[in-house]
Amino acid sequence: MLSNYLKIAWRNIVGNPLFSAINIIGLAIGLACCIIITVFVQYESSFDKQWDNADRTYRVTRDFFSNNLRLAAVAPPIGPLLAEDFPEIEAYTRALGAGDVGMSVDQEQFMAENVAIADPNIFEFFAFEVLHGDAATALEDPSNFVLTRSAAEKYFGTDNPIGRRAVFMGQAEATVAAVIEDLPSNTHMRFEMLLSIRSIPLMMGPTALENWGSNNYYTYLRLPEGYAPEDLSSRFPAFIDKHQGAGRSDSNALNLQRLTDIHLTSNRDAEWRENGSLATVYTFSAVALVILLIACINFMNLTTARSTQRAKEVGIRKVVGATRGQLIFQFLGESTLLVALAMLLAVAIVELALPFFAAFLELPLSFSLANPETLGVLLVGVVVVGLFAGSYPAFYLSHFRPVEVLKGQATGGNSGLLRKGLVVFQFATSIALLIATGVVMMQMQYVRNIDLGYDKANNIVLPLPFFAPLWETYEPLKVELETHPDIVSAVYSSRVPGMLNLDSGVYIRGDEQITDESMVGISDIKVDYQWFDHYNVEFLAGRSFRENERRIEMPTDEQPVTQGAAILNESAARRLGWSPQEAVGQILRQLTSSGTEKFIEREVVGVIPDIHFASLHNEMKATLYAEPNPVYNRQLSVKVDARDPTSAIQHLEDVWARMLPANPVSWEFLDDNFAALYRSEQRQAQMFGMFSAFAIFVATLGLFGLASFTTERRTKEIGIRKVMGASVRDIVLLLTRDFTGLVLLANVIAWPAAFYFMSDWLNRFVYKAPFAEWAWLFIVSAFAALAVAWITIAVQASRAATARPVMALRYE
């Protein structure tokens, strides 16, 4: 029985090459997309599950309400104080992401990337594989550090540099105490070097670890098994009030994140590295399933379309005793066999395509058939898809009554209507995907072309070593740089455009008393006095800083009030209740961390428009630009005016090497940094484009098959019409007309759906392309879908129409 079914199934597949090819290719593409996306999803959800007790390890995060900051890291005293106040916390550990740090080994300069400064017990939380030395005790000593294997090889040329020494920022010397394996790629952490947190008081001052304003320490807690994190986090507001002062929990809050949730759900400011996104995972899973669904619909449509071919077989089988159940079983077997063949092709496609996909996403994705679990999943996939795709055709084909079939009376019934509905669905999803791709690309375009309010072109930016003894060097460095004819100007600032600015201060209007209501939180950026000229920022009112306004004194016990200047952006002026013109000349008091008695009095000297300082994902904030201060000279911007910047860059590197010999130079073009801000969207756009192309291709395959069957079914009609004088054009029009209606209907469905989803997607951006800029996509997508449908059908139709009419009538 089974072998008979298999034989018939096989003959059906071989005997209908067009039908089989369309189904196998379509299903293979759908299955391949699903496999690739599954591999991707599996990888994305594997983050940080490898650590011991990962399910009860939490990261503490901090929110500041006044300037809408959602930080992934907290201040250094928070970890120890939490552990002290809440004895149920089993352990805590902290790590400061220090970014790139200059380092020298035997006089050779390096820029150590992603240096972290951590508590000695970090290895208890994260069991990195230790290759050399004793990691557990390595960071007890403030002058020790730990490297990853690649870093050891890169900086010491050996994988065992235990005992070798390195000098950080030209000053602090440290010894290699352990080497660990490189970090797995599926962790939210990123570092190649760990320094001891005990070195921080030595480098940054004895109270550095007690600073509640330095929210740069990723802090992890281990809670007891079965402990609900809410039981702890509900007591955080009281904790803040206790340590920071009553009522402070109104302005900031602490939260807990499960370690394993960080990668997909945390999208906070100052994350350790760019995290994944649950929305992306869902979106691409949905798109892959849609492609598979379109392929399944092809199978359903093509099978029922040629049902008259099978009707006779069904009738005869029933006459000789087959039950409906047996026939359903037979047809399901056929669909499953077909899906199995498609799966073989899909696996081949995955083997070929996955390396490209992985390289494109820069993720270590892999797929291996050697894994029995994978094989099992694929088999289950074959059966599920086979049963799903085959279900409707099986029930439909098996319902024919033998008498009618054998008398030739069995007709398509209402399957024609369902078929049309499914074609509409296929095209609607394809069109929606096409529009979605277009909108994503339009938004990218829009972001690239938006007027940022300043001129970022031709700027080279360099981070400066954060090391007090070097500060005196920065002024002469700038002067030296500007001697080169191609260098227009060089300016310092605490941040450069494109960076997220997390610095902020508390300000009060000079004419108001210090109360909770009068205190306003405003972001601040410290900039060089020619910074606004350098970046071509226009002034709404007032003027830029003057040379004599540089370097103000911090308030001290002896001099509790010091004077300075400030430039506001429009939002900041508005927050303080001033128009740009009113603001100029006003006095602002900037509170310091050492109480309300000590403050800086700043005179507002100018107001600039709100400029898009950070990525367009973020809103423009109320911002105060403060006068330059060597402590905050963290970034150097160098504007080059030359078609070929090579000579200027050479000069820059030479001057740097001469004046900052202990620190390696590292520069980037600001434009490149900006491009990187939107890279994940750019990639999403490209992936979307790829997937839409697949969806449309599979839908077109189906339409091609359907058109060919329809044409075949109408051969006689075409013949008669031709005998009656119809031209080729008449026939092609006749056959395309029906499908044209379906594609138009598909547009009616796709348009609102695409509009809804894409408006929602655009809401992720603070600055989004207006509808007018992408409305044309709807029309273009409609025409594209129509064109594809017409070409597909016209090819079929013209073949039938140009045949001599006697051919059409002969089969009588």
Next chain:
Amino acid sequence: MIEMHDLNKVYRTGNVETTALSGINLEINNGEFIAIMGPSGCGKSTLLNVMGMLDTPTSGRYGFQGDDVANYAEAKLADIRKRNIGFIFQSFNLIDELTVLENVALPLLYQKMPSRERRELAESVLERMGIAHRANHRPQQLSGGQQQRVAVARAVITQPSLILADEPTGNLDTGNGEEVLDLLNQLNADGTTIVMVTHDPSHSDHASRVVHMLDGRVLTENVTSVQEARRA
């Protein structure tokens, strides 16, 4: 009207050649009623198809109203066809999806006649054929005889000078068959040239001339009793 000289039609299927028509010489004049007879597979239908330009000869000359159409392109043939020839088939060849009226009006559609005129003309022809009351039915709802009358109506609606009928009575009972033949006789009497393929010797009596075929060749041309009677 029709002149065929040494006309051949050969079908090739793979390496096998089948000669359907071999050295056909035939002349048909305006106003004739020709019956083509012969056993199954002798080439009757092929001859009719070539005559109706539904198929092209492999070699030879086919003159239609003075033009040698043997090598005309399909589009040109379609044009001559729709202006001059009406077809009637054994299996009626009506389009199931169209109503009786629409089926009859179909040839006018392709002559770009406005829809109102098409409708009026089709109604009048149906009236003449005595099936006007079925105008809005579908072909399957009609008896065989009625369907064939619809087919005849469709063939004559363009007032063709030539009607080709391929066993028009083959699927009909005797009564209905006679009715169709009467219709054809009437058309012939009105001046339309008719070429009819038939198996039935009794039907050939309606013709003015009978062409006998065997194995793709024309055997004899008999002048039938009707014609003899007329001559007499």
